[in-house]
Amino acid sequence: MTSDERIDKYEGPAGGWGSVKSLASIMVRTQALPRAAATLAQQNKTGGVACVSCAWAKPAHSHIAEFCENGAKATAWELTPKRVDADFFAQHTLTQLRTWSDHDLEFRGRLTEPLRFDAAQDRYVPVTWADAFADIGKQLAALEPASTVFYASGRASLETSYMYQLLARMYGNNNLPDSSNMCHETTSVALPESIGVPVGTVHLSDFDATDCVFFFGQNVGSNSPRMLHDLQAISKRGAPIISFNPLRERGLEAFKNPQSPLEMLHPGSTRISSQYHQVKIGGDIAAITGICKAVLALDEAAQAAGGKRVIDVDFIGTHTHGFEDFVAFLRESDWDALCHHAGLSREAMEAAAVVYAQARAVIGVYGMGLTQHRGGVQSVQMLVNLLLMRGNIGRSGAGVCPVRGHSNVQGQRTVGITEKPELAPLDRLAELYGFEPPRDKGLNTVAACQGVIKGEVRAFVGLGGNFLRAAPDTNALEAAWPSLDVTVHIATKLNRSHLLPGKTGYVLPCLGRMEIDRQASGEQAVSVEDSTTFIHGSRARAEPVAPTLLSEPAIVAGIAMAIPSVAEKGVPWRDWVGNYAKVRDAIERTWPDVFPNFNARLWQSGGFPRPNPARERKWNTKTERANFHVPRDLSATLVVNRDAADVLQLTTIRSNDQFNTTIYGDDDRFRGIHGTRKVVLMNLADIARFGLRDGQHVSLHTAVDDGVARSVADMRVTAYDIPAGCCAAYYPECNPLVPLWHHAIGSDVPAAKSIPVRISAIGA
Structure with missing residues (x-):
């Protein structure tokens, strides 16, 4: 370890003075406070800016203050006065910059002018x-449309996303992978099969009405801290919160509200989870099966005693399909097998079942701890099965609640960012714009990566994000990336993906969402x-x-108007850029049932909801009912080497000092890790079993035999409270x-939450 690295145990709560100190630190480091103060005062409030x-x-x-520690960090990161301009690139070649860390690249500040890669100089100029638009249009026009990918990260507005998907389809493909493909595509596959909608059924008001919350694989303290206000209120009124997660996360244990002077001056904090079950990595299917089996036993005991049924038989009979097969599966499930795969005792699962059975209205919350597994679709559907047993869909205070990551990743799908033609309103687009949209399935993230490696993808256009760092099989992808003919990145900050340009490479700097966007009709708003x-x-x-910055809609329109085959189709790109309300009118015309009176409702207090039939117990499934699904396996992990004695299951994690691939610093306060991200968290018994010691440096190797050696070196062994047979290390490192092929069955989401690995000591 270097002198600034240390590992200690964090005893404090989420929030509290630690949050205040962390926020103060980043405001000083980014020099953003003068610009950020007015924004933070209105952030996430009606009439203000969306984080x-x-x-x-x-x-x-x-x-x-309707912002959290991480939201404030994101604001400071975007509103820093630091700049990366032409002088910066005159001083640094891309080869030199590739040696920089993710943090150091973004910390240098905001991109300020359009840049083109000069291969002779190895620099952006x-x-x-x-000239940028003209050349990009010329280059893309010369390619087969099927060979170009239009990627979208999760932060682009609804207006930009609508324009972007229209650009791609008018260009000639449905190659619209997005960050959903890397996280909640599993949700978009699992929920339609179970309840007929691709999104959750819970509104914020349901948190006020619920009397129990079940939490699976979602680190609220780091990934969605504002949610802690709702969880704190639930806990304070005595409602149980039952959490399942391999690691004990501080946000699910205790919270001190930084906005409450009384709490900040008081030594205590609010307990969040009333039960905390450290399930094995990939063991959620078995854990939920055990709970369901115990609920079934409670129902049978109630019947035998002449009491009230535990299972909601009226709901099941009226609204569901497949319950008999599901009950047969529960009866056949062996407790020893469930305990083995879940890593929990029978008593623990039965204790959770008792609380569930006593609750009137239950919310099931989950995150990527369920979705990023080989069996992710089955994991999500098992949670829905649990909720259906007691009618906890379509009831006040109840429902399924997937917690999405990036600020508008769900909205992008709503307005057409999808590679699946059946999910896009192609007939309506054809009617509105007088062209024949492509009907072939496009490339998702995994397929796009495979296409780059095989040489079939020739161009990549990125609307935000850091694709090369976020995608799986990084080394193979980076090796193939420079062979692309064209790369175009719309971005606010420099990141690793920009440092591997194609033969023609552009970085196009855009306004951030927090910066005033002045167009022909005045200052613009987005949604x-x-x-x-x-x-x-x-x-x-x-x-x-x-x-010198342009808005995202202006850049998308500039590219569209520079491609002859797109420009000739007569879309009023310039009018849209001049007045984003006209884009919202176009969105409303495309989805009149989803966005009625869009502009009139834009500033509705608390927002306005999309229609959600499942909330009304209307099931748009093949059976026209909510469906119970029987899982194929009790474990969500890869079958090959799953139980080998020398193999650990690795889950990737995020620190509380990062958001997705954006690294704000090298500290992880909640886990007591400071000054480094090169750690592997291990159970003490596993450290001893492998003959290692705390603090020793090791390499991790993917434990599969597919002819490709994959490893990450120089990781510090760090003893941590994690189930035996499991380990954890940071994403995106x-x-x-x-492997590209290691993804959720049915959704292709990279299975980054359960990677089989072997460990070797450095020098061994």
Whole structure:
């Protein structure tokens, strides 16, 4: 370890003075406070700006400060006065910059002018917007449409996303992978089969009405801290919160509200979880099966005693399909097998079942701890099975609640960012714009990566994000990336993906969502959709960091108008850029049932919800009912080597000092890790079993035999409270360990939460 690295145990709660100190530190480091103050005062409030960090719900009646530690970090990151301009690139070649860390690249500040890669100099050089658009249009027009990928990260507005999907389809393909493909595509596959909608059924008001919450694989303290306000209120009124997670996360244990002077001055904190079960990595299917089996036993005992049924037989008989097969599966499931795969005792699962059976209305919350597994679709459907047993879908205070990550990743899907033609309103687009949209299935993230490696993908256009760092099989992908003919990145900050340009490479700097966007009709507003399907307007407060920046809609329109086959189709791109309300009118015409009176409702307090038939117990499934699904396996992990004695199951994790691939610093306060991200968290028994010691440096190797050696070196062994047979390390540093083929069955989401690995000591 270097002198600034240390590992200690964090005893404090989520929030509290630790949050205040962390926020103060990043404001000082980014020099953003003067620009950020007015934005933070209105962040996530009606009439204010929507945070660019997580997608948690924005309440109608906001707190004094409706932002969290990570949201404030994202704001400071975007509103820093630091700049990366032509002088910076004159001093640094891309070869040199590739040695920099993710943090150091983004910390240098905001991109301010369009850049073109100069291979002779190994540098980006300035270019005019007109020349950039003209050349990009020329290059893309020369390619087969099927060979171009249009990727979208999760932060682009509804207006930009609508324009972007229309650009791709008019260009000639459905190659619209997005960050959903890397996280909640599993949700988009599992929930339609179970309840007929691709999104959760819970609104923010349900948290006020619930009397029990079940939590699976979602680290609220780091990934959606504003949600802690709702969980704190639930806990304070005595409602149980039952959590299942391999690691004990501070946000699920204790919370001190930084906005409450009384709490901040008091030594105590609010207990969040009333039961905390450290399930094995990939053991959620078995754990939920055990709970369901115990609920069934409680129902049978109630019947035998002449008491009230535990199972909601009226709901099941009227609204569900497949219950008999599911009951047969539960009866056949062996407790020893369930305990083995879940890593929990029978008593623990039965204790959770008793609380569930006594609750009137239950919310099931989950995150990528369920979705990023080989058996992710089955994991999500098992949670739905549990909720269906007692009618906890379509009831006040109850429902399924997937917690989405990026601020508008769910909304992008709503307005057509999808590679699946059956999910896009192609007939309506054809009617509105007079062209024949492509009908072939496009490339998702995994298929796009495979296409790059095989040489079939020739161009990549990225609307935000850091694709090369976020995607799996990093080393193979980076090796193939420079062979692309064209790369175009629309971005606010420099990141690793920009440092591996294609033969023709552009970086196009855009306004951030928090910067005032002035167009022909005046200052513009945009819109986003939160995790609970509510649409919100967003109005910026800060002056742009540079006058040379264009908005995301202006850049998308500039590319569209530079491609002859797109420009000739007559879309009013210039009018849309001049007035985003016209884009919202177009969205409303495309989805009149989803966005009626869109512009009139833009500033509705608390937002307005999308229609959600499952909330009304209307099931748009093949059976026209909610469906019980029997899982194929009790474990969500890879079958090969799953139980080998020398193999551990690795889960990738995020620190509380990062958001997705954006690294704000090298500390992880909640886990007591400071000054480094190169750690592997291990159970003490496993450290001893492998003959290792705490603090020793090791390499991790993917434990599969597919002819490709994958490893990550120089990781510090760190003893941690994690189930035996499991280990954890940071994302995206461990993405090189994830094979492209190692993904959720049915959704293709990279299975980054359960990677079989072997460990070797450095020098061994």
